[in-house]
Amino acid sequence: MKNTQNVTIKGTKDGLTLHLDDTCSYEELKKELDRKLANTSKAQEEDRLLTVKVKVGNRYLSHGQQEELKDLIRQKRNLLVDVIETNVMTIAEAEELRQENEIVSVARIVRSGQVLEITGDLLLIGDVNPGGTVKASGNVFVMGSLKGIAHAGCNGNEQAVIGASSMKPSQLRIAGCISRAPDQLPNEDGKAMECAYISEDQQIVIDRLQTLMKIRPNLTRFEGGR
Amino acid sequence: MGEAIVVTSGKGGVGKTTTSANIGTALALQGKRVCLVDTDIGLRNLDVVMGLENRIIYDLVDVIQGRCKIHQALVKDKRFEDKLYLLPAAQTSDKTAVQPEEMKKLIDELKQDYDYIIIDCPAGIEQGYRNAVAGADRAIVVTTPEVSAVRDADRIIGLLEKEENVEPPKLVINRIRNHLMKNGDMLDVDEVTSHLSIGLIGIVADDDEVIKASNHGEPIALNPNSKASIAYRNIARRILGESVPLQQLDSGDEGMFTKIKRFFGVRS
Ligand SMILES: Nc1ncnc2c1ncn2[C@@H]1O[C@H](COP(=O)(O)OP(=O)(O)O)[C@@H](O)[C@H]1O
Ligand SMILES: [Mg+2]
Numbered sequence: 234m235k236n237t238q239n240v241t242i243k244g245t246k247d248g249l250t251l252h253l254d255d256t257c258s259y260e261e262l263k264k265e266l267d268r269k270l271a272n273t274s275k276a277q278e279e280d281r282l283l284t285v286k287v288k289v290g291n292r293y294l295s296h297g298q299q300e301e302l303k304d305l306i307r308q309k310r311n312l313l314v315d316v317i318e319t320n321v322m323t324i325a326e327a328e329e330l331r332q333e334n335e336i337v338s339v340a341r342i343v344r345s346g347q348v349l350e351i352t353g354d355l356l357l358i359g360d361v362n363p364g365g366t367v368k369a370s371g372n373v374f375v376m377g378s379l380k381g382i383a384h385a386g387c388n389g390n391e392q393a394v395i396g397a398s399s400m401k402p403s404q405l406r407i408a409g410c411i412s413r414a415p416d417q418l419p420n421e422d423g424k425a426m427e428c429a430y431i432s433e434d435q436q437i438v439i440d441r442l443q444t445l446m447k448i449r450p451n452l453t454r455f456e457g458g459r
Numbered sequence: 460m461g462e463a464i465v466v467t468s469g470k471g472g473v474g475k476t477t478t479s480a481n482i483g484t485a486l487a488l489q490g491k492r493v494c495l496v497d498t499d500i501g502l503r504n505l506d507v508v509m510g511l512e513n514r515i516i517y518d519l520v521d522v523i524q525g526r527c528k529i530h531q532a533l534v535k536d537k538r539f540e541d542k543l544y545l546l547p548a549a550q551t552s553d554k555t556a557v558q559p560e561e562m563k564k565l566i567d568e569l570k571q572d573y574d575y576i577i578i579d580c581p582a583g584i585e586q587g588y589r590n591a592v593a594g595a596d597r598a599i600v601v602t603t604p605e606v607s608a609v610r611d612a613d614r615i616i617g618l619l620e621k622e623e624n625v626e627p628p629k630l631v632i633n634r635i636r637n638h639l640m641k642n643g644d645m646l647d648v649d650e651v652t653s654h655l656s657i658g659l660i661g662i663v664a665d666d667d668e669v670i671k672a673s674n675h676g677e678p679i680a681l682n683p684n685s686k687a688s689i690a691y692r693n694i695a696r697r698i699l700g701e702s703v704p705l706q707q708l709d710s711g712d713e714g715m716f717t718k719i720k721r722f723f724g725v726r727s
Contacts, residue, residue: 342656344613344614344616344617344620345610345611345613345614345617346614346617346618347617360656362613362654363610363613364610364613364614365613365617
């Protein structure tokens with residue numbers, strides 16, 4: 234039997250970390266993992282559920298393989314996989330990530346009956362008229378007036394926000410939350426430069442644009458500088 | 460080679476047929492050779508408004524299905540010296556009797572003989588609309604200052620903007636009632652124009668004379684003394700490229716006047 238360790242286990246105060254070697258074959262890795270974990274669970278007779286972090290280095294694991302490893306580890310009574318950390322991703326995944334983080338600027342009017350849907354953050358240079366819809370997987374920023382429907386975080390991101398120079402929407406949606414316009418707009422002029430976000434009690438709240446820098450500091454992408 | 464202008468709106472009853480008849484009449488009065496084309500198959504009424512109903516022998520569907528030549532179907536308006544013709548819609552067929560490509564071919568043929576082809580579009584956004592737009596070079600969107608009409612105009616403008624062969628559409632605001640607008644009970648010209656953000660080519664007051672004239676088969680543009688007539692004639696002049704200030708809706712109202720002046724300033 235080889236002497237090299239393909240699976241090493243380290244204990245930290247936050248739980249266990251499994252380091253899986255990235256040069257051996259996947260099958261070899263599974264076999265050794267099975268053997269190692271069988272040993273440890275015998276050694277540790279506590280009932281407490283332990284979370285493990287799995288680090289796989291430069292190995293690419295498909296979604297199916299990730300599930301398989303999680304299952305394998307979960308079969309050991311008191312181990313639960315928290316995350317699988319890898320250094321690599323496919324080009325398709327990288328492209329998706331890039332799109333998710335892109336600001337897409339569009340100069341047009343989204344008219345009644347039209348739907349503008351993008352991946353990433355939307356910067357609309359124009360209006361959304363009543364009956365028109367804008368959708369983004371990230372944030373929605375409308376430089377003109379928002380009179381139709383805006384849906385931010387349309388793939389489920391509850392951190393997404395909506396901002397508009399003139400906020401008179403017929404409906405706002407963020408992730409799975411929907412809020413319809415109040416039947417009576419309190420103050421027409423007070424509707425300049427506003428934003429909408431999901432508050433802690435899972436409600437869509439409309440507020441001054443300036444609140445965003447406090448509640449969503451991650452909106453700032455600029456790093457470094459003076 | 461002439462130009463084809465489609466007059467459309469989305470919503471029915473806002474004044475497409477009235478606008479088509481009067482712009483056509485006003486262009487003919489300016490000495491242009493004009494052919495009006497009614498594409499509202501099944502609900503034709505441009506012929507009635509023009510007072511030409513009794514002279515119809517063939518119609519648009521007859522031409523497209525090859526039952527007659529174009530010139531046989533064209534109805535000549537005797538009030539003008541060989542300047543104004545009408546191609547009537549069929550009353551018996553339905554909109555699916557004509558395809559957009561056939562329509563385009565027909566309009567292209569008419570463009571050889573006329574300076575302006577004015578195409579009266581049916582309400583809606585289905586096949587009738589697509590037929591009407593198929594051969595057009597320019598588009599006029601008619602709306603009234605009502606929220607529902609403006610909403611439909613917005614929808615239509617969105618569709619027109621996708622048509623590669625049609626210039627950006629121009630707006631006519633029809634049936635303006637000054638007292639309602641002044642009291643804020645109706646959208647004002649400014650609100651409608653900024654909402655739709657397209658160029659304004661004319662505003663027409665709500666005027667009983669328009670209805671009377673239509674009922675007599677004499678488009679109001681033939682009457683030089685009515686305000687609505689001047690409005691339609693002004694639209695015709697703007698189509699011809701002249702820069703004509705917008706009509707004053709109410710001479711006693713300074714607020715409106717400055718508004719209109721501002722408009723003109725912006726547009727000229
Ligand atoms: N400026 C106007 N003032 C008064 N009545 C008008 C005006 N424009 C149109 N109308 C009337 O409104 C009705 C609908 O107009 P029409 O041109 O047939 O609309 P559409 O072709 O869009 O259905 C008609 O009775 C017409 O006489
Ligand atoms: Mg009509």
